[in-house]
Each structure stands twice: as structure tokens, then as C-alpha cells.
Amino acid sequence: MADREAPEDDEPSPAPLESTALLLERVREGDGAARERLVARFLPLLRRWASGRLPAYARSLADTDDLVQVALLKALDHVDTFEARREGAFLAYLRQVLLNSLRDEIRRAGRRPAEPIGEREFASREPSQFEQAVGRDTMEAYEAALERLTAAQREAVIMRLEFGYGYTRIAEAMGRGNANAARMLVARALVQLAAEMEPHREG
């Protein structure tokens, strides 16, 4: 197949975006600008993700933006402590940090001096949009099943289902050859996810 014919021009062609892996590497080296670009890239995405996972009442008690920013900056502060050369791994780590923050926030919102209430009870009052859509049992089964997947499977599921990544970007993020390979990876991961959820099937 013929090679792509680039326009003959003195000006450079539009450069592909800096990869997340490259930005992560620069953040590790202390590059503040790379850190800002990385935050700018992920902040809107995480904000939207969080809005679907945070119960409405909890959102009224804490600013989602703050929560997401804190989680993102926290993750970047620990960029040396985990294997995040792949965008998929970084996103999965970010998701976990954010999920933990959301849970903490829910717990904090739930505490009353005279009435200690558990997270589950609060969740039953005002579920998140995601929980409203699938039900609490399915949500819990899903989270538990995700934990039992391999790291690659988990990343593939998260990127595709939760963050809406296209296959080409998943392929890049996962170090796979092309979009079809990424699609294959996602499909296999979903089959495994379904199997891992089996013990939690609704009765």
C-alpha cells in the first residue's frame, strides 16, 4: 500500500496530540507544563464521570469540580508509585482514586453525631445516576467483577464503557496494534466481566 502522501509544505503538518504516556513521563521528570496539560486533558472527562457516580445529595454538599481536581492532583502526586506508562493504567488509577474520594465524601456527608449511618444506607436514599440506571446489586456486582479482571481487561472495560474511548485510542493507550485488536480486547474483557458477575446475579 502506498504511503500516506503528506502535503508538501514548509509548515509542519498538524501534529498528533501528545500522548498521555509521553506527558506522564514528563510529569515524572518534573515538567510542570506537562502536568497542566495532563490535568487539562483529563479534568473534563473525570468531571463528567464523577457526575454520574456521585449521589445528588452528595453533590449538593461538595463541589464536584473540587473533588475531581483534588483526586486528579493526588494521582499525579503519586505518579511515581504505580505503573502508569500506559494511558489505560493511568485512567484506571485515576478512577480508583476518584471513586475512593467519592466514597469518602459520601461517608462524610452521612455522618451525623447522633445518627451514624453507613454508606449503603445513604446510597439507598439518593443513588447516583449510574446506580439508578442499573440498580445497586448490579452496580456492586460490576465493581466486584472489575476487581477480579486482569489489569488489561479492567482497563479495556473502563476506557470503553465508562469513559467512551474509541477503539483507536484504546489501542494506543493499551499498546495494541490497531482498533480491531482493541475491539477484540474489549469484547473478551466483557465476556470475562459477565462471567465474573455471575455469582452476583439478581435472583
Next chain:
Amino acid sequence: MDGPLGNEGRGIRDMTTPEEEVLAGQAAKIADGENVDWDRERSASPTLDPQLAGLERVARIAGAWRDLGVTPEDDDEDSGPVLFHWGDLEAREKLGEGAFGEVFRAWDPMLRREVALKLRRDAGEDDSARAELAEARQLARVRHPHVLQVFGVDVRDGRAGLWTELVRGRTLEHELRVRGAMSADEAALVGLELCRALAAVHSSGLAHGDLKASNVMREDGGRIVLMDFGSVHELDSGMPGAARTGTPLSAAPEVLAGEPATAASDLYALGVLLYRLVTATYPVQASSLAELRDKLARGERTALRTARPDLPTAFVSAVERAIEPATEARWADAASFERALVNALELAASMAPADPLPAAARVAPRRRPVSFSMVAVLALAVIALLWSRGVIGPKPAALANAPEGAPPATATAPPVATNTPTQTVTPAAPATPATVAIPFAEATLWRSRGENRSALVDGGSISPGDHLFLEFESAEPLHVYVLDEDEKGETYTLFPVAGSDLANPLPTTARHRLPGKHGGSPFDWVVTSAGGREHVLIVASRKPIAALDQLVASVAAADPSRPVNYANVGDETFATLRGIGGMEAAPAAPSRRESKLESLARRLRANSDGGFWVRQLTLESR
């Protein structure tokens, strides 16, 4: 798709058993967002019932996530299936077809962006196809904001094609059909940008060859883009133009006579286009090529002055000269034509009715140089926007960091695409730009004074006499609310206001300048008093917000015909607002007294589910 995995599922066939392949096929459909008839699938594969039931559950999870609409802003890749590959491009959707071939929306994984892919039906091996491809390669060298950018040309998989930027908008032909003839000013502004586009094309040694309303797009956001270079060719090629020109009524006489297209014939076509934009007709009308040639030979045409006696003379003269039958009588080049149009606009501006603040007429000459001269004064005390914390705005760093008096970056740059990673985060930044790019809208609050124009930032200052206006554009119709509150807690509505030509929902057809026009003339908010702090709240929503509509109705609104009476909004009203979406009491009170609008902004923001956004700006009025 041809089977459970379709022709994209090749990679999954290495799974070991047919059952696993069935499951993977259904899983791939889930990942693609396709609907699956689970009852049918279970009937077809009864032994896989438990596994399919599990996948059905996973499908519900996938659907729930899809409904939340979480997608990367910098990833334009379509999640739908790939129709086919052409080289490394992934064709996603057919946009149209004709005798030449087909046009697709495609994904370019190298550029990581959507592109328009135009494919010939053949490999382009005949002479005319080879010539077209060679010319398209030349065109790929032209880089100009108002010229469709060509990314590449190639022959792949037995088909010749080229891929270009994908422009979303409407053709001028469509605008003509929908809106009718334009004003001279609006047509002249289009003409200016096309003159610049043609200058770039001609300086590359090319002629467009088929400039007409259907080949010019107004992109969502306002950028004028010269498209469809199907007839482009080298100026020195000597190739006859008539046979290749599809629009005789726009073609110069010499092209109709068989001579090649030139820079002069392009300028003629541009003249015809401008003529048509203001009249909706052609200077020479004919029902056949023979009749057209005959009329041209006899010099029969309807003078623009006759067709539109009301148009400014300078504009009429500029256009009439462009469509002179003799090439030597036309404008010498695109730059000359452009200067003539600029002069026409400036002359029109100078003859406009008296202007309370004449300097404002020169704020944005490329957009509305004339209409800006008719700024009506609104007796408002303030303004400011709000942008709350440190998440902010677009890379248009050039815009965000523009020095006072500098022209806005958006005046010359293509509109900020909603899918580009333009947001940056500066958590420690004390001041935030007044422009915020969000998935579906962009807004900038401007302050103009005399020749100077600057984007306002949170914490900025304003003074009596300052003109303020909000530029707003979005990719979808939005309901926009702009409110102001002074230090005393008096509140009024800045938008929507009665008498403005703009009303909710704001259409996506252009970058809007709020508060809009009154009686055909744009008006601004004008600062009329000094002292204290002003809070402005801007809310944009996909749906009307009933509580805000009630608030807007309950407080005084800006009125171009009289000073504004302030209204102190009662706590009861704000209590109602607190009920939006079931919001609860606010968390810990801030250290200084929180204005009602700040409180409202915080509550709206906390309750945002992506269907609306809220921005607040506090300014010092000095």
C-alpha cells in the same frame, strides 16, 4: 455486519470454540453500542443461556454509561462501526455522492481527528483524473484559515481520493435559500474573507475555477471556508476551463469562451457571488449556454444598482468592477478587491447615524463594522462575569492572555473546536480568563472602550462608560440567562431582554453578541456608575430553567429605551431557586458575604449534570 462480529471482528476468531466466538460477538456488539435482541440470541444458542444472560446484564451497564455521555473531548473518533478502511483512514459515514464518487466522514488515526474523505469511483488513471489528483496535491500546499485544508491525496486500494478537514456548517447557497438576500455589509464581510482565501490560492499558482455560493461554507461559529476545488487547476496549465466549470452563470465570459480559469476569472466569479448574495439573482440570467454567451457578447446584464437601488455606492462599484466583461477592467488582484470592500465598509460606517460612542464602531470591523456604529446605551450599572475557580479556559491562551487593546484571537483564528483539548487548569491562578470552553459552548465577556477591547477576567475592573458585551456560541441551541447584582443586592436581568432580536433558545447559526440588536442596531451594556463590586451570573442550559425564567420575570430588565430600575430580589425568590433539582442548603459559608448570585451560581454548579453550565464573575466598578 456479516455475522456476529461483522467484518471488523476478524481478530476475535482466534478464540478457541464456536461458543466463545458467539459470546465474543455479542460482547463486541455491546462495546459498539448496538442493540441486541437477547431473547432471540438465547433461542438461537440455548446452551449459552447463562452466559448470554450475563452479557445482557453487562449490556445494561454499558447502556447506563453511554447515557451518561462520558467521552474524551480530544477524541473525535466515532464509536460506531467502521464502514471500510481506505489506507489507514476509517470511513465512518457516507455524507454524499455524485458522478465523481463519494464523500465520507472518516477518522484519521494519524491526525487523530475527523476528516472528510472524497473518493473517486476509480483509481484515477485517466488523464483528467491524474490532472485532478496532481492539482489536489498542489492545493494541499495552500494553508489559509478560509481555504479548506487538504491533508493528503493518494491512490489506495484501487481508488483515488483526497482527505480534507471536515467542516460543519451551511453553504452560502443554503443561507440564501433560507434567509434570502443579505445586506451589503454582510456580503462585503463574506467578500473580504473570500478575497483573502483567493489571494492564498492564487499565490500558490492555482485558480479555484468554480467559485459559487454552494462552494462556500459558513462553518458553525462563523468562519467562511472556500471549498470544493473540483475545478481547481494551475494558472499556467492552459487547460480550457469551460468544460470543467459547472456553473456557467458564475463563469467569466472568457472561461465560457473556452479559455482557462485564471485569477481574474475567479475574481469575476466572486463578484457574481457577492451580486447574488445581495440580490438572490445573477447579473446575467439565461436559460441556456447559448443565450448566456449571446447576452454576454451583447453586454446585457442587470446592473447591481438597478437590482438593489438601496445599496451603498462604494459596495456597488466594487462588485460591478469585479464583473466587468473585460479582464483588464476588473480588479487587478484579490488584494485590490479586498481593499475596495474594506473602503466600502468604512465609508458605510462613517455615514451611519450618530453614535453615542462612535469608537465602538471600530471594535470588530471584520464582523459588523457598520452595525457597531449604532450602539444603543443601556443604563446599567455594571457587569462582570464570573468564572469561579481555577479551572479555566481555552488554550486560546492568546485570547486569555491578550493585552488590553489587543484584537481577540477569535477574530482571526478558526473557532475553537469543542472537541479539542483547549482547557487548561491553573489551580493557583488568582484570576481566571473570562472565556471557558466547555463541551457545548464558549463565552467571552468583552469590555470595549474607544479603540481598546479586552476580555474581562474575574476580579477585573470596569469603569463608567465601558461598553460590555458577551460573545457566545455553542454547538447546540441553548437557553442563556445573564443576571447582575450590585453590592447592595439589587438585581436585574441583562439577558434575555425585551426588544432584543435575540431570544432563548439561542440558535447555533452564529457567534452571538449579547444582548443583541434593538431596532436593527446592536446594543451593549454600558457601565454608568462607579464604586462597589458587581456580580454577573451566566447560565446556559439545554432546557429552559423554570426558576430562572421566574427570576428574570420578577426583576427589572435592561431596556434600551429607558434607564433600569433596580429590583431587590426577595429571599423568597431565592428560596425557590434553591429548590432547583432538589438542592439542599449550602455548605459552610464563605468568609466574606456571599452575594445572592454567587450563592445561586454555586448551587447551580453543584447540581449541574452536564445539561447546563454556570459561570460567575465578580468585577470591581471604579
